[in-house]
Amino acid sequence: MVAHRTSSLVFEAQPNQAPVLHVFGGPHVTLGARRLEVPEGSKRLLVFVALHRGRVERRHAAGTLWPIGDDGRAAGNLRSALWRLRGAGIDLLAADKWSLALCDEVVVDVHVVSSWAGRLIDGTASDADLAVSPWWVDALDLLPGWYDDWALVERERMRQRVLHALEALSRRLVSAVRCAEAVEAAMLAVSAEPLRESAQRALIEAHLAEGNWVEGWRVYQAYRDLLRRELDVEPSTDLVALLHAARHDRSVRSQELHLQAVPS
Numbered sequence: 001m002v003a004h005r006t007s008s009l010v011f012e013a014q015p016n017q018a019p020v021l022h023v024f025g026g027p028h029v030t031l032g033a034r035r036l037e038v039p040e041g042s043k044r045l046l047v048f049v050a051l052h053r054g055r056v057e058r059r060h061a062a063g064t065l066w067p068i069g070d071d072g073r074a075a076g077n078l079r080s081a082l083w084r085l086r087g088a089g090i091d092l093l094a095a096d097k098w099s100l101a102l103c104d105e106v107v108v109d110v111h112v113v114s115s116w117a118g119r120l121i122d123g124t125a126s127d128a129d130l131a132v133s134p135w136w137v138d139a140l141d142l143l144p145g146w147y148d149d150w151a152l153v154e155r156e157r158m159r160q161r162v163l164h165a166l167e168a169l170s171r172r173l174v175s176a177v178r179c180a181e182a183v184e185a186a187m188l189a190v191s192a193e194p195l196r197e198s199a200q201r202a203l204i205e206a207h208l209a210e211g212n213w214v215e216g217w218r219v220y221q222a223y224r225d226l227l228r229r230e231l232d233v234e235p236s237t238d239l240v241a242l243l244h245a246a247r248h249d250r251s252v253r254s255q256e257l258h259l260q261a262v263p264s
Contacts, residue, residue, distance in 0.1 A: 017031070017032045018105045018106065018107050019031050019092060019103075019105065019106050019107070020106070020107045020108075020109065021046070021050055021092065021102075021106055021107070021108045021109070022109050023047055023050065023051075023108065023109055023110045023142065023143065024109050024110070024113075024135065024138040024139065024142070025138060026038070027043050027046055027047050029090050029092065036088060036089055036090055037088070038085070038088065038090060039081075039084040039085065039087070039088050041080065041081055041084055042081040042082070042084045042085045042088075042090075044065050044081075044146075044148070045061065045065060045078065045081040045082070045085075045093075045100075046085065046090070046092065046093065047143070047151075048061060048064065048065060048150065049061065049093060049100050049101065049102055050102050050106075050108050050110070050111075051110065051150075051154050053102075053111070054101065055099045055100065055101040056099060056100050056101065057098060057099050058075070058078060058095070058097075058098060058099055058100055059071070059075070061078060061100060062074035062075050062077065062078040064148075064150060065077070065078070065081075065148075066078070082095060091103075092106050110142065110158065113135070113139050113158075113162070114158065114161060116129055116165065117139075117161045117162055117164070117165035118161075118165075120164075120165040120168040120169050120172065121161070121164050121165055121168055123168075125168075125169075125172060129169075130169065130172055130173060130176065130178070130181075132181050132184060132185070136162065136166065136185075136188050137188070139158060139162045140158075140159050140162055140163070140188075140192045141155070141159070142154060142155040142158045142159070143155055159192070163189050163192060163193060163196065163199065166185045166186065166188055166189040166199070166202075167185075167186065167189055167198055167199055167202040169182075169185045170182040170183075170185040170186040170189070170202040170203070170205070170206050171202060171205065173185060173206075174205060174206055174209040179206055179209050179210035180210070182202075182206035182209065182210075183203065183206045183207060183210070185202075185206075186199060186202040186203035186205075186206050187203060189202065189203075190203050194223075194226055195226065195227065195230065195231070197223075197235065197236060197239060200219065200220075200223045200235075200239070201239055201242065203219050204216040204219050204220060204239070204242065204243070205242070207219060208242075208246045213246055213247060216243060216246065217243060220235070220239065220240075220243055223235060223239075
């Protein structure tokens with residue numbers, strides 16, 4: 001089920017039925033309508049090489065993935081992992097005597113999502129990038145249950161990238177007057193990291209853009225209480241100023257409407 005969440009985004013980037021490596025909810029591989037399961041003993045090698053986005057020295061890969069034992073044993077484990085991949089019909093790695101790399105035609109869902117996030121962060125996102133997608137949840141928890149140091153680093157890197165992207169997405173949706181979707185994107189960032197003030201700010205801004213000052217105030221109060229309880233600190237003065245400014249603007253508009261309604 002998880003693989004289907006990312007399918008629409010991945011297949012848009014997939015040229016001519018190229019093989020797709022699904023890391024979210026996997027790993028597994030699809031070739032058109034066919035799904036190929038990655039052998040258990042080869043999963044870490046395939047994902048490790050894919051996430052490096054370039055050539056990896058065989059010795060480095062072997063030593064990282066099989067640190068227990070001598071170099072000869074680690075090299076043997078790497079050869080076995082490659083043999084299992086080929087036996088399963090998954091010939092996605094270009095290997096020579098010294099290095100490994102993912103074949104150029106392979107599409108990786110993590111790379112597609114990372115590129116999407118990059119476009120939002122640097123302000124080059126297209127209208128298609130603003131679509132609400134259920135795969136956001138998966139992108140915030142890459143390789144759950146994998147505790148290798150390299151996997152933990154990649155998980156946190158992707159998590160931070162997607163959180164920044166969701167905040168940027170929320171603001172882009174506000175600018176496009178799609179406030180309900182903006183609230184949804186910001187709420188996902190908040191649910192992933194409730195103590196993250198930039199996510200809370202994006203959510204408050206989305207509520208305020210929709211004219212829901214009370215909703216924005218409730219979000220602020222809940223965040224303030226969480227900070228006090230968890231860290232014994234207060235929200236930043238900038239966040240407080242945002243709400244005060246919104247309340248002032250609301251009051252001014254109400255007075256203007258009242259004056260317009262008073263007969264001259």
